[in-house]
Amino acid sequence: MTTIDARPATPTRGLSHATRARITTVLTPVASVMAALLVGAVLIAFAGENPVDIYRTMFSEALFTRSGWRETLLQATPLALIAVGLGLGFRAGVWNIGAEGQLIVGAVLSIAVIGSVNDAPGIVLIPLGLVLGAVGGALWASIAGYLAVRHGVNTVISTLLLVFIAEPLLNWAVRSPLKDPESFLPQSRVIGNATLPQMGFLDLHIGFLLVLIVVPVASYVLRRTRFGFLIRAHGGNRFAVYANETRESVMPMAMLVLGGSLAGIAGFIQLAGVQTRVGSGTAAGFGFTAIIVAILGRNDPVGVLIAAVALSAMLVGAEAAQRDSGLPVALVQSVQALVVIFVAAGDAVASRVSARRARRRSRAVLP
Amino acid sequence: MSFDPVPVLAQSDIVTLTFWTAVLASGMRLAVSTGVAAIGEMITERSGVLNLGLEGVMLAGGFAGFAASFESGSPWVGLLAGLLAGAFVGAGFALLVVYLRVDQVVAGLGLTLFAIAFTSFLNREIYGGGTSPPRAPKPGVVEIPVLKEIPLLGESLFSQNVVAYVAIGVVVVIAVALRRSYWTIVIDAVGETPSAADAAGHSVRLVRFAATVIGSALGGLAGALLIVGQLGFFNSNITAGRGWIALALVIFGRWRPGLIVAGALLFGVLDALQFRFQTLDSAVPFEFLIALPFVVTLLALTIGSRSAAAPSALTIPFVRATED
Numbered sequence: 001m002t003t004i005d006a007r008p009a010t011p012t013r014g015l016s017h018a019t020r021a022r023i024t025t026v027l028t029p030v031a032s033v034m035a036a037l038l039v040g041a042v043l044i045a046f047a048g049e050n051p052v053d054i055y056r057t058m059f060s061e062a063l064f065t066r067s068g069w070r071e072t073l074l075q076a077t078p079l080a081l082i083a084v085g086l087g088l089g090f091r092a093g094v095w096n097i098g099a100e101g102q103l104i105v106g107a108v109l110s111i112a113v114i115g116s117v118n119d120a121p122g123i124v125l126i127p128l129g130l131v132l133g134a135v136g137g138a139l140w141a142s143i144a145g146y147l148a149v150r151h152g153v154n155t156v157i158s159t160l161l162l163v164f165i166a167e168p169l170l171n172w173a174v175r176s177p178l179k180d181p182e183s184f185l186p187q188s189r190v191i192g193n194a195t196l197p198q199m200g201f202l203d204l205h206i207g208f209l210l211v212l213i214v215v216p217v218a219s220y221v222l223r224r225t226r227f228g229f230l231i232r233a234h235g236g237n238r239f240a241v242y243a244n245e246t247r248e249s250v251m252p253m254a255m256l257v258l259g260g261s262l263a264g265i266a267g268f269i270q271l272a273g274v275q276t277r278v279g280s281g282t283a284a285g286f287g288f289t290a291i292i293v294a295i296l297g298r299n300d301p302v303g304v305l306i307a308a309v310a311l312s313a314m315l316v317g318a319e320a321a322q323r324d325s326g327l328p329v330a331l332v333q334s335v336q337a338l339v340v341i342f343v344a345a346g347d348a349v350a351s352r353v354s355a356r357r358a359r360r361r362s363r364a365v366l367p
Numbered sequence: 368m369s370f371d372p373v374p375v376l377a378q379s380d381i382v383t384l385t386f387w388t389a390v391l392a393s394g395m396r397l398a399v400s401t402g403v404a405a406i407g408e409m410i411t412e413r414s415g416v417l418n419l420g421l422e423g424v425m426l427a428g429g430f431a432g433f434a435a436s437f438e439s440g441s442p443w444v445g446l447l448a449g450l451l452a453g454a455f456v457g458a459g460f461a462l463l464v465v466y467l468r469v470d471q472v473v474a475g476l477g478l479t480l481f482a483i484a485f486t487s488f489l490n491r492e493i494y495g496g497g498t499s500p501p502r503a504p505k506p507g508v509v510e511i512p513v514l515k516e517i518p519l520l521g522e523s524l525f526s527q528n529v530v531a532y533v534a535i536g537v538v539v540v541i542a543v544a545l546r547r548s549y550w551t552i553v554i555d556a557v558g559e560t561p562s563a564a565d566a567a568g569h570s571v572r573l574v575r576f577a578a579t580v581i582g583s584a585l586g587g588l589a590g591a592l593l594i595v596g597q598l599g600f601f602n603s604n605i606t607a608g609r610g611w612i613a614l615a616l617v618i619f620g621r622w623r624p625g626l627i628v629a630g631a632l633l634f635g636v637l638d639a640l641q642f643r644f645q646t647l648d649s650a651v652p653f654e655f656l657i658a659l660p661f662v663v664t665l666l667a668l669t670i671g672s673r674s675a676a677a678p679s680a681l682t683i684p685f686v687r688a689t690e691d
Contacts, residue, residue: 047492095472143665151669156419156472157615158668164608164661172654288480295473328491330603333484340477341463348469 017354024350029296029303032342033310040335049325057324058317058332068316070202074274075286075312077204078103078266080211080305082290084218085262087299089255091222092234096256098144098159099263100287101166102137106264107271108173109136111188111278115178118192125194129268137264138257140166145256149249155256163287171280178278187279196273205273211305214262218301231255263287289315289333295340311336390639398635399534400425400593404613405620405627406538407453407585410545413622414578415558415680419475420460421586422610423482428453428587429594430486433503433601434493436591442506442530445595446588453587454580456482461579465572468684479610487603500600506530530596537588542624554578558678561685571685589613612664619667621676630667634660 015023041051062068082099089096110132114125144162147153175186196205222228234241234251242248266286271278293311297303318332404425411418418424431452436445460478463469494501506528545551556564557574565571593609594601612634620627638660645653 043488097476147665147669147672152673153665153668154618154672156476157611157618158665160611161608161615161661161665161668164611165658165665168654168657172652175654176652291476292480328488330484330488330491334481334488337477337481337484340480341469341474344469344473344477345463345467348463348467352468 017358020354024347024354025298028346028350029298029307029339029343032296032339032346035342036335036338039338040331043331043334044327047327047331049327054321054325054327057321058314061320062313062317066202068313068320070204071316071319072309072313073202073204073208075315076305076308077208077211077273078270078286079290079293079312080308081214081266081269082259082263082287083293083297083304083308084214084301085259086290087294087297087301087304088218088222088231089259090235090294091299092231092251092255093238094234094252094255095154095156096141096144096159096259097156097291098141098161098163098287099259099290100283100285101159101163102140102260102263103267103270103283103287104163104166104170105140105267106133106135106137106261107267107278107282108170108178109133109264110194110268111191111271112173112178114191114194115189118189120193122193122195122197125192126196126272129191129194129272130265133264133266133268134261135264137260137262137267139260141256141260141263142253145253148252148256155252159256167283170278170282174279180277185279187277190276191272194272195276196269205269207269207273210265210269215301215305222301227254263290289336292336292340295343386643390636390643393642394632394636394639396531396597396635397638398631399531400589400597401609401613401616401634402538402589402628402631403534403592404586404589404610405616405631406541406624407582407589408613409582409617409620409622409624409627410541410554410585411457411579411582412617412681413558413678414554414575415561415678415683415685416461416464416575416579417471417475417682418457418460418579418582418586419472419614420456420478420482421475421614422606422608423479424453424456424460424583424586425590425593425606425610425613426482426486426604427456428590429606430489430590430601431587432591433594436503436595437494437501440504442504442595445503446530446533446591449591449595450584450588453590454584456587457580457583458576460583461576464684465575465579468686471682471684483604486601490601490603494601500602502599503595503601505599506596528596530592534588534592534596537585538624538628541585542628545624555678557685558680561680562688565685565687575685586610586613608661612660615664615668618671618674618677619664621671621674622678623676634664637663 037055041055044051044054062072082103086096086099110129113132114129117125120128140162141159144153144155144158147158148155171186174188178188180187180189196207198205199209220228222231230241230245230251233245238251241251267282270282270284270286275282289311290308293304293307296311297305297307314332314336315329318327318329321327321332322329404421408418408421428449432445432449435448436442439445456478460474463474464471490500553564553569553574556567557569557571557578561571564574590606593606598605613631616627616630616634620630641656641659644651644656
């Protein structure tokens, strides 16, 4: 007699399917980082340095010094904020890779307005700046949203092209209308009263607190709300969502606006917490590194926070290594990009292994 | 008053024939590399693989092309190196997305991010990466005596550097070869209905692998054309979005060589105009002109994006019903 049984044939041997999937989710990124660091070691050796010494410098700087901790968390702040938004979008199958441009527009809009009402107290200006940053980033991203919804334009390409439009606009803004008249450099006025206060023993600006709010909120929304359900469903089968839950235009636009506003907020926070002015280096690549952070963090808010801290620790360490031995930071950036490729490859291999295992299981039951 | 040798444009120059002749000639030069990259990407996409790493492939080809022509002193070696570097990177990408079935968007983005950082690292390690980078040898200019005097089109068609002629030749050969050939049908079948191509006895994965390698080889050549044939030096992230414009051109050109080439020429001329208007003392800030090609590309995307010309199986990995 034959029975078709979907359950594992031998439940006592090995781990359950769900546990195995959960382990893969965590193990793949960890293994990918390890593999990328190994490749990095080869590259360091190619550059004529001792990999062990370089890695020791990197990790001792990032992990065992107070300034290393501070710098790591400072850089992790914009990365985590942006990557939470991008990750939710990726989860919904909506690709936004133009956070760099959204960050720029958010920062420019907030300095443009705050620069003209500089006399108000910080308690008014800081919330205003956060709102302006969010509005700027959301507006910029919604251009891609409109093109996607109305004309079917691929958001990967449109969001990226918008970065190449935002960058010259930023350069114009700080050269001409927003330029600080007392400075020779093309840069805006200082943010003044909107400067974020510092706190705690690491002297972090309060923007870091925002990360500690956004991550749990996003996590809750994703897991426990109808919107979170729509995000997950849209990523799985968007046509099912269109058929039963919501109009076709809603989710792509919502995800782009969400990602854009968080990127814009990160722009204001960098401006008011770290850089004090807007200049041509305002975005500093955070928008692109955040893509890596989102993928490494499995598009999950908590994972993103961990990945943001890990990647910014790597960058902080790399800056120390550059100071000490002249090793270009670009090397660590290559290693970080490799992480993305390794994670994706690891996922692909893992899903095939589990498919094969499932088939073997069904063979064990069927004649 | 001034001894500045650079001819500053005056408003009245815009209407002259010389101005437009020069614009067309430099537009042609700018179109060459984007056009070759877009044609390569078109081949890849028609087989069902979306290579979002094109910008990275161009950077790899550009750096390899620069290094090889700088070390050897010959632009030709540079072009060959660019082609090979592109093919090599493309083979790696194809292994990931065709055989391992890695998500094409993630792998493509990863490739671009990696190439931006890695070429910048190599450039710093080997050539210092400073503000005055070493120069690659300039390829010679071929001038066809009488024809180049033809007003308006003469300079663009009959007085280009050798390298540009090669690129134009490559594009023409591919466009003609793709018109009526067995392999076009196979590539299109694999990109439209892979299961039918599979049933007809073609290896879907092998065709996709080959189309990706060929497309990336052209992408690498395009990078080398930009560096060796035009700019003469390498700097970090020097392609500055040209790979992305090429990706957009494929959509705008509806996956057809003729339209893609026309699009590339249009954008080349636009880019050349933009460069020239920057020297013009106009009310428009030059930063707006820099952004202009990207704005137009974005608008152009609204034309081709909903078109049914997109390969049906684009980005979908092929899995036979009987395997996992």
